[in-house]
Amino acid sequence: MAELLQHLLNGLVLGGTYALLGIGLTLIFGLMNVVNFAHGEFYTLGAYAAFAALALAGAPFFAALLLAIAAGAVLGWLCEITLLRPLRSESIDTTMLVMIGVWIAMQNAELLTWGGVAKSIPHPFPTAPLVLGPVAIAPLRLFVMVLAAGLIAASWLLIQKTKLGRAMRATFQDCDTAALMGVGIGRIHAVTFAFGSGLAAAAGALLGPVFLVYPSMGDLASLKAFSVVILGGLGNLPGATLGGLLLGIAEELGAGYVSSGYRDAIGFVIIILVLLFRPSGLFARQERIA
Amino acid sequence: MTRAGGFILAAGALTLPLWLPSAYHLHVAIMAGIFAVLAMSLNLLLGYTGQLSLGHAAFFGIGAYTSALLTLKLEWSFWPALVVAVALAGAAGFLIGRLALKLRGAYFVLVTISFAGVISLVSINWIELTNGPLGLPGVPAPELGPWSLRAKSAYYYLVLASVGLSYLVCRRLVRSRIGRALVALRENEPLAESVGVDVTHYLVLAAVVSAAMAGLGGVLYAHYTRFVSPEVFLFTYTVTMVIMVVAGGKGTLAGPLVGAVLFTVLPEALRAATSWQWQMLAYGVLLILLVFFLPRGIVPRLNALAASRRAAPAPRA
Numbered sequence: 001m002a003e004l005l006q007h008l009l010n011g012l013v014l015g016g017t018y019a020l021l022g023i024g025l026t027l028i029f030g031l032m033n034v035v036n037f038a039h040g041e042f043y044t045l046g047a048y049a050a051f052a053a054l055a056l057a058g059a060p061f062f063a064a065l066l067l068a069i070a071a072g073a074v075l076g077w078l079c080e081i082t083l084l085r086p087l088r089s090e091s092i093d094t095t096m097l098v099m100i101g102v103w104i105a106m107q108n109a110e111l112l113t114w115g116g117v118a119k120s121i122p123h124p125f126p127t128a129p130l131v132l133g134p135v136a137i138a139p140l141r142l143f144v145m146v147l148a149a150g151l152i153a154a155s156w157l158l159i160q161k162t163k164l165g166r167a168m169r170a171t172f173q174d175c176d177t178a179a180l181m182g183v184g185i186g187r188i189h190a191v192t193f194a195f196g197s198g199l200a201a202a203a204g205a206l207l208g209p210v211f212l213v214y215p216s217m218g219d220l221a222s223l224k225a226f227s228v229v230i231l232g233g234l235g236n237l238p239g240a241t242l243g244g245l246l247l248g249i250a251e252e253l254g255a256g257y258v259s260s261g262y263r264d265a266i267g268f269v270i271i272i273l274v275l276l277f278r279p280s281g282l283f284a285r286q287e288r289i290a
Numbered sequence: 291m292t293r294a295g296g297f298i299l300a301a302g303a304l305t306l307p308l309w310l311p312s313a314y315h316l317h318v319a320i321m322a323g324i325f326a327v328l329a330m331s332l333n334l335l336l337g338y339t340g341q342l343s344l345g346h347a348a349f350f351g352i353g354a355y356t357s358a359l360l361t362l363k364l365e366w367s368f369w370p371a372l373v374v375a376v377a378l379a380g381a382a383g384f385l386i387g388r389l390a391l392k393l394r395g396a397y398f399v400l401v402t403i404s405f406a407g408v409i410s411l412v413s414i415n416w417i418e419l420t421n422g423p424l425g426l427p428g429v430p431a432p433e434l435g436p437w438s439l440r441a442k443s444a445y446y447y448l449v450l451a452s453v454g455l456s457y458l459v460c461r462r463l464v465r466s467r468i469g470r471a472l473v474a475l476r477e478n479e480p481l482a483e484s485v486g487v488d489v490t491h492y493l494v495l496a497a498v499v500s501a502a503m504a505g506l507g508g509v510l511y512a513h514y515t516r517f518v519s520p521e522v523f524l525f526t527y528t529v530t531m532v533i534m535v536v537a538g539g540k541g542t543l544a545g546p547l548v549g550a551v552l553f554t555v556l557p558e559a560l561r562a563a564t565s566w567q568w569q570m571l572a573y574g575v576l577l578i579l580l581v582f583f584l585p586r587g588i589v590p591r592l593n594a595l596a597a598s599r600r601a602a603p604a605p606r607a
Contacts, residue, residue: 035396098581105574108567226400261415268404275397
């Protein structure tokens with residue numbers, strides 16, 4: 001029982017960051033219709049930004065997280081206005097090819113900048129785990145879980161409660177009408193992409209200190225983000241949150257009780273099974289934000 | 291391409307080992323041939339059905355592992371192992387085709403990439419069978435009757451024959467009823483269906499042939515490098531295939547061949563100047579530039595140029 005609780009807790013830590021990745025991608029893939037295979041590279045970028053801030057500049061943890069989000073958002077914004085904007089009327093396959101190009105280019109740029117050796121990010125938290133009844137959790141992991149929850153709540157507030165969020169929802173529901181109402185469509189596309197990329201970078205900055213940072217870490221992150229989005233349904237924000245938590249827990253349980261070697265297969269299997277048997281996602285679409 | 295040009299090209303390819311200066315150049319030619327088979331296989335799906343498979347490394351790897359295991363563990367000879375490996379890759383293509391082709395576009399991509407991910411994890415974790423990350427060394431060189439095809443020049447002809455065979459299969463398929471059905475599906479699926487084209491049937495057929503061809507590429511690769519490891523599932527191989535097809539011209543017969551030769555020779559030529567990472571970085575940038583500036587690829591562009599020159603009055607001397 002204690003073991004099960006421990007797996008569930010570890011799953012929640014992992015799942016919180018998967019949810020961040022998934023929310024970012026559900027905006028980009030589900031709403032903007034961009035099959036963003038570079039999503040994981042923004043995750044990697046966030047991890048390296050955190051590494052640079054914490055290990056090289058000795059900045060505090062919060063500053064590192066903010067730097068990572070800013071780096072992801074700025075690069076995402078640049079990516080949207082230079083590469084995606086000119087292709088907006090093209091088919092989804094065309095932008096997918098471009099994003100595959102971005103993925104390969106970014107990953108190898110990271111490899112050239114940082115080298116192939118995995119790096120560990122120093123963090124200010126004590127390593128002795130906190131014991132809470134039957135389970136134990138490292139303070140860093142607890143902190144990561146709380147921050148992830150905070151960021152998820154903030155994204156939800158931004159999209160549901162602010163004027164910007166309303167403009168985003170309007171744009172992806174009915175672009176022409178939104179434009180007639182005075183919404184700057186081009187700006188909303190750029191902001192949405194930047195927002196999604198910033199969330200991916202935040203996930204990277206949060207998980208980076210928990211695991212190791214290496215240039216190809218984004219590959220699996222991309223695929224996990226896709227499985228979260230597909231699990232939750234396209235463009236479905238609560239779905240992506242739940243999907244992320246589910247994937248995190250499923251991975252921990254799978255690694256704990258079945259085989260740790262096949263941990264990463266769970267995301268793949270989810271993609272295949274959900275697309276084949278329940279293509280609109282596990283959760284009903286009533287909360288779909290656009 | 292004109293008939294004379296075709297003959298010159300075929301003659302050049304047949305006599306290549308005679309006038310290439312070194313074994314290294316022959317090695318590049320062999321790799322170009324293997325990649326030509328792979329690119330043609332991807333083109334059948336991407337070019338003619340419009341569906342991008344990012345799991346092609348899986349079929350490549352299935353072919354490579356199957357024939358390596360059959361020749362190493364069961365001591366089969368090369369040819370039956372080749373047949374079984376190609377058939378098994380084709381069967382995997384059938385499975386993926388049946389399952390995934392009710393999905394289109396991005397979803398098809400995701401299912402194929404996930405399939406490749408699962409297969410790759412199996413190759414790493416099923417250590418009793420695959421020897422895990424250490425891989426399988428000592429894959430035997432093929433033999434043809436009394437002759438061993440271990441020498442590079444002999445292997446070159448095996449690869450060349452495979453390229454020729456794959457090309458003929460593609461041409462036969464594309465220029466037949468099946469090919470027209472596939473193009474009709476790519477261009478307008480509801481319309482094609484309304485005139486009685488059996489969508490699933492044709493798409494699955496394309497997936498099977500494409501996967502079998504990728505499996506053939508895997509067999510050729512395994513018995514050439516004589517070593518198979520989970521690296522055959524590396525995404526790099528799939529990316530290279532995609533670049534070759536997109537750059538050469540998807541949906542053309544010659545495009546993948548041009549792309550394969552170009553993107554095997556070019557990186558080798560640039561290898562002294564740049565590292566492998568720079569090359570991959572350049573591939574990424576190149577893919578983006580191609581989408582923007584040469585969206586249909588080199589071969590259609592050249593054809594269009596040739597056609598406009600023929601149409602225009604002859605330039606003044």
